[in-house]
Amino acid sequence: MIRPKTEEEIELLRENAIIVSKTLAEVGKAVAPGVTTKELNRVAETFIRDNGAIPSFLGFEGFPAAICASVNDVVVHGFPSDYVLKEGDIVTADIGTLYKGYNGDSAYTFPVGEVDARTRKLLDVTKASLYKGIEAAVAGARTGDIGYAVQSYVESFGFSVVRELEGHGIGREMHENPGVPNYGRPGRGTHLVDGMTICIEPMVNAGGKAVYLDRNGWAVHTADKSKSAHFELTVVVRKGRAEQLSTFDFIEKDGRINF
Numbered sequence: 001m002i003r004p005k006t007e008e009e010i011e012l013l014r015e016n017a018i019i020v021s022k023t024l025a026e027v028g029k030a031v032a033p034g035v036t037t038k039e040l041n042r043v044a045e046t047f048i049r050d051n052g053a054i055p056s057f058l059g060f061e062g063f064p065a066a067i068c069a070s071v072n073d074v075v076v077h078g079f080p081s082d083y084v085l086k087e088g089d090i091v092t093a094d095i096g097t098l099y100k101g102y103n104g105d106s107a108y109t110f111p112v113g114e115v116d117a118r119t120r121k122l123l124d125v126t127k128a129s130l131y132k133g134i135e136a137a138v139a140g141a142r143t144g145d146i147g148y149a150v151q152s153y154v155e156s157f158g159f160s161v162v163r164e165l166e167g168h169g170i171g172r173e174m175h176e177n178p179g180v181p182n183y184g185r186p187g188r189g190t191h192l193v194d195g196m197t198i199c200i201e202p203m204v205n206a207g208g209k210a211v212y213l214d215r216n217g218w219a220v221h222t223a224d225k226s227k228s229a230h231f232e233l234t235v236v237v238r239k240g241r242a243e244q245l246s247t248f249d250f251i252e253k254d255g256r257i258n259f
């Protein structure tokens with residue numbers, strides 16, 4: 001039995017979600033050709049600490065950095081490095097915070113300069129599939145309804161959903177039950193209850209769904225070297241419509257940048 005969060009807990013999760021959302025926007029402002037992914041990590045870690053939070057990924061099961069920076073064919077869990085971003089790349093920043101005992105966790109895939117039309121489509125479809133998932137995340141539905149909504153949308157564009165990784169509950173722990181797969185069948189999986197807090201995070205490949213684990217034990221790559229996108233938001237399951245805790249508005253409605 002998964003305990004729904006109290007409204008007090010939800011407010012603490014909201015504070016984390018806002019810090020993470022703003023951190024993603026700071027990273028987005030720094031994304032440009034010529035910038036290293038290590039620099040994106042520095043920007044994020046500085047912003048998180050300046051806001052009194054802790055970068056929860058740093059040291060998590062031995063992860064070496066404050067953010068995951070996953071470029072092109074890397075689906076998730078890329079290490080920030082000396083790799084220099086170039087025009088046409090995409091880079092996913094996945095960011096976690098720990099603040100007042102609760103967690104934040106969200107991700108956004110940024111284009112580096114101008115990207116080709118198919119890559120732009122991959123980003124648009126992946127983000128739209130996340131919102132399809134959120135629409136399905138209502139009290140009385142089940143996790144399979146979320147997965148089905150994401151998968152059916154993504155596959156209608158000829159892209160594929162990664163199966164090996166999934167969304168999750170969030171609270172005092174970054175990863176709580178239930179698991180929230182990005183594929184599935186309606187009416188299957190864990191029942192969604194009012195007050196449950198979950199991260200929905202489709203990982204979508206431009207090519208096939210197969211992935212492999214890097215020798216470093218962390219980075220997940222597409223098997224066919226196609227590009228992969230990943231968008232993640234934290235929501236509260238409610239009756240009728242889920243409530244978003246994190247947001248991409250700081251990235252997309254800032255006025256200075258527009259992805």
Ligand code: MG
Binds near residue numbers: 095105106232
């Ligand atoms: Mg994440």
Ligand code: MG
Binds near residue numbers: 105167168199232
């Ligand atoms: Mg997550």
